[in-house]
Amino acid sequence: MHVLITGGAGYIGSHTAKILSRAGSRAIVLDNLKRGHRDAVRWGPLVEADIADRSALKEIFEKYPIDAVIHFAAFAYVGESMQAPELYFQNNVVNSLSLLESMRAAGVRKIVFSSSCATYGYPTEIPIREEHAQQPVNPYGESKLMVERLLHWYGQIHGLAWVALRYFNAAGADPDGELGENHDPETHLIPRTILAALGRVPCLQIFGTDYDTPDGTAIRDYLHVTDLGEAHLAALKYLDSGGASTPFNLGTGSGHSVREVAAAVERVAGRDLPYEELPRRSGDPASLIADASKARRVLEWIPRHSSLDEIVRTSWNWLAKSAQVPAASGADQDTKEAGSE
Ligand SMILES: NC(=O)c1ccc[n+]([C@@H]2O[C@H](COP(=O)([O-])OP(=O)(O)OC[C@H]3O[C@@H](n4cnc5c(N)ncnc54)[C@H](O)[C@@H]3O)[C@@H](O)[C@H]2O)c1
Structure with a gap:
């Protein structure tokens, strides 16, 4: 299988690329490296480009016989989204829409999307099931929910097969x-x-x-990032065998x-x-x-x-x-995916 991994130079994407390639797939990474690391891409080619770059996507889809996309690329700081929501709606929503259009133009019809428990907002029931109401309390969670809705309608109207994986805390x-x-x-x-x-x-x-x-x-x-990566492999197999489009919680x-x-x-x-x-x-x-x-x-x-x-x-x-990890600044730690700062 040839899989395009957007955001594959980031934390979860790089681990997933390794797992996919170990399982025999070809992992092609697309990342603009704004928040990722070139040296984390070691299990397949890196295309340094933005998901909104239609001509770069066209080239990738012409060059490689891509069977499916795993879409990690996004901004992912709850606190930042409360200060600059426009960044989140532009990058996470508008640019995801552009990616879906590039996929549609190329006839690529399967996608696994990185969603989040931040789409639920304040839970009214614990443990949280997929049917729990989705009422995000920050623009980050809202942006993830909006992409889930895009996927739903692309599925209904254009026949896109999708899985939305709602991660809890990757670690x-x-x-x-x-x-x-x-x-x-x-x-x-x-x-x-x-x-x-x-x-x-x-x-x-x-x-x-x-x-x-x-x-x-x-x-x-807290879910180990290797277990998270394995879930993406399982989701690809599920879609490949004709599984219905649907969300899954991962925790x-x-x-x-x-x-x-x-x-x-x-x-x-x-x-x-x-x-x-x-x-x-x-x-x-x-x-x-x-x-x-x-x-x-x-x-x-x-x-x-x-x-x-x-x-x-x-x-x-x-x-x-790791010498490359910066001594963290005074930023608040984020103990949750669903809350706001
Ligand atoms: N880390 C968690 O606990 C967690 C929990 C729930 C959901 N998620 C979601 O999982 C995904 C991956 O999270 P992460 O922790 O690995 O984040 P990360 O920041 O380490 O990785 C994201 C990658 O996407 C790239 N990127 C961002 N916008 C891009 C664009 N427009 N074009 C190309 N590349 C772009 C960045 O450069 C980075 O390499 C995100 O979508 C995030 O919202 C993460």
């Missing part, structure tokens, strides 16, 4: 140590906690210690609190972490946990690397050896 790094998370700024809780343990940020900031959770801190569902179905994450990092680091307790941030739900039973049942997908200890250990190994 961890390639178990072989070849890839890892390398965002700038780094806003995700696990890498920021590790950076605090490594002395590369001053301390772990804990936002909210009075939630209605067992230890008072917010709970999230483990169990959550960990901020204090549990901190304790797991302390176990790996072998020392106590400096931390600071701060008030809750508005828009941070107490708990976000996936009901991913549909993906397990329909895609026959089983997360195998997502114990908290394995997530932290692989992430630690990557960050400890």
